[in-house]
Amino acid sequence: MISPLALGLQMGLTTALPMPAALIALDHHPQFELDRYTRQVEADGGWWLEMENRLLVAAPPARLPDLLAGERVVADLGWIRPDDLALQTRACGVDEGPALPAIADTGRFALVRTPATLLPYKAPDVSEWRPVVPNRAITKDLRARGLLHMAKAAPDPDVQQRVDAIDTQRWFDTLSTLASYDRSSYGSGIDQARDWLIGEFGALGLQVSTQTFLIGGTATQVENVIARRTGSVYPDEWVIVGGHYDSRQQSINDPSQSPGAEDNASGCAGVVEAARVFSQFPPQRTMVFVCFAGEEQGLYGGSAYAQSLQSSGDLAKVDLAVIMDMIGYSGDADLDVLLETSSSLSTVFTPFATAAATYAPELRVITDTSACCSDHMPFINLGVPSLLTIENDYSYHATMRPEGYQHYHKTTDLPANITRAQQMGGGILKMNIAVLTDAAGFEPPVLRDGFE
Template sequence: MRSLLLASAVALIAMPASAQPAPPGEVTALYDIATAASPDRIRADIQTLVDFGTRHTLSETQSDTRGIGAARRWIYDEFEQISADCGGCLEVIYVSDTISGERRIPDPTDVVSVLAIQRGTTDPNRFVMMSGDIDSRVTDPLNGTSDSPGANDNASGMAGAIEAARILSKYQFAGSIIYAGLSGEEQGLFGGEIVAAHALAQGWEIKGVLNNDMISNISGIDGVIDNTTARVFSEGTRFVETEQEARSRRFTGGEVDSPSRNLARYVKAQADQYMTNLNVMMVYRLDRFGRGGHHRPFNQVGIPGVRIMETHEHYDRQHQDLRTEDGVVYGDTMDGVDEDYAAKLTGLNMITLAGMAGAPPFPANVAIEGAVQPSAKMTWETPENAGNLAGYRVHWRLTTDPEWTRSRYIGNVNEWTFDNLVIDNYFFGVSAVAKDGSETPVVFPGPAGRF
């Protein structure tokens, strides 16, 4: 036995260093970022947005105290103040267009979103975005005059994006982060549509949109009170997939490995590593059954995006006139806000934003082969601006596993052979790892998984 142990030790010492590259460690700063959001600041920001009376897309725009115009100007000013505090690290802009002739916007209306852009140090054209919605509504979607507090839906998501900007603007990242307040969500997702078009026109490479829509309610219509779980919704296949790509996917797989789906897996993996007392439930749907959210317009133009939200909704507090009927109180007021939970979900967003922005460029042109062979071989390319790249990690899982279960750090190479892993039985992917340990989501081979 002693001889065997000695022989093993000698073998390990004699093994070339390149055969066992050491992976970078975990990103310890993310533990601090995960808990840095202030519940008090988030509640104060939600209250400020509620105090505008209504933020309906069709509401007042000239008043300084009421309506969506006042609300978006306040958000703009908050981002400007955050930028001043970090020495001008944020570029704050309005992105808008005029919408008319729509079922919920019949007359010409300016739909104006607010973006704060924190540019990356080495790869500034690569973005990850956190968004909340500025607008609110009551029962009648065309009612732009009645009080519509929209405390949870969706002042909570907007307050989370502002708080994330306050905290992450104190750090520097290789890639860029966008903190967004989107308008027109309740009228047909128009703000997201306009911003997505603007991003494409600017040539921005947005690798992920984190749509936060209702992140402060813990008491559900189902009677469950839960502040320890969050849902992440994501599409399974790319909406922009061509007929030829769909035909290829039918034979090679990827139905549940769109970039949006692997972004959702990444959100969960970040939570599992860097957060306590928060379980992420991945929901394999674009959004809630038959409903929509502001990540969808981005998906529809090929930009990966997911929806992050509470697990147990309370429908009496959504899209309701303020009233009491038969002893039931209706309306989206501050009574339904749990700021500690909102801070927790803001932390979830922040470690996702920081992880992706801190990561190297995503592996490009990932491909795999291995039909009727004993092993699968995967290849990829390293894009430009990869100065912070340490190397790559390969991943594999059984085709029925919902998450990536196995991985190996392989160093700075551009191909890997999975010896004696038959390609028929597994799904494979690759992620890029930075020198500080920040890592991209897993990229699935071929068009099906292309970020």
């Protein structure tokens, strides 16, 4: 394992001479065209960085005009070197770091000009600054790359039937019910929320169990709620759907109520909604619906569950783990969803991108391979294909990202503050249910046109 800084030094690029640079818009550049373009930038002695729907291009002054010909230039960045830049990575929603003008800001990441003396800056708990490694994609906007258009498949009637079974009002009502409990790990309502989830899954005819564990370094005992439906054809192939149900305040010892409507009644309600859909349409593979506890103190619930699967030998049965954390909020005009996994598991993006294009075309899909900070991590760390789905407006900064979710980890994280919930959460649920339908399998259609 080599650190990004060491890698950059090895590539000889962080000490590169300054070059003039520009930011161009990626408007439906197909992947092959973009690959050809970035190879040309490198061949011309320059370097590049891709971030969402923008590409930073730096090149020797004699070459830059040719490289920019025919491209839509959105900013002239002047003369820069990679080490004049830093990547602010927002592990969680609220950034307490300094406000610096962002060259590009995608929510999870902001690319900023920063004096090298600021590195390594680490704000308490919530954000950090990393050196920039050139010639890589920080995040990718699949629509801007034209990938969603290429991936779009004809809707399958069986998948469409499950997607149509999603009831976004029912999901939002579930979210509101969960948000009515104070679900802080130290709060009064987490046990009531647990019991409500047990009842809800039980009513769907699932096998429900709980897993008790301690939050690390404390005597606080909390429980994961695990609901299983054994597959009708392939019982030893599992698909996991998860999201945490605990909540917290900014300060972990703050005893105020933590309604946690967006974080993460939204995702836990998504797990419940998925369980309802697949109870109507029983799949061929085993599905496990898990609402994790202890996420906010350090992914304790996800880790306890993944470890238990490893101990029992069941981990190898898991084909896919889909995690929902903060799926309901949109603070701006578009419905952008961030898909996140590790770079070694990035093939898992393809079915989600295809599903979004086909069954939830209202979504703008952003991908990111520097996974962190939610219940996909324990699975990724054990090599299980796992992906986080999260709305891309969750990150808030008063000046750098005012459209972000300012109620994150506050007493005001209430259902009424999740603007555009049914569109945003509904879109993410449609994408996820479509992928889950395919992953969990369904009976092939019998004689649909009457002559097979």
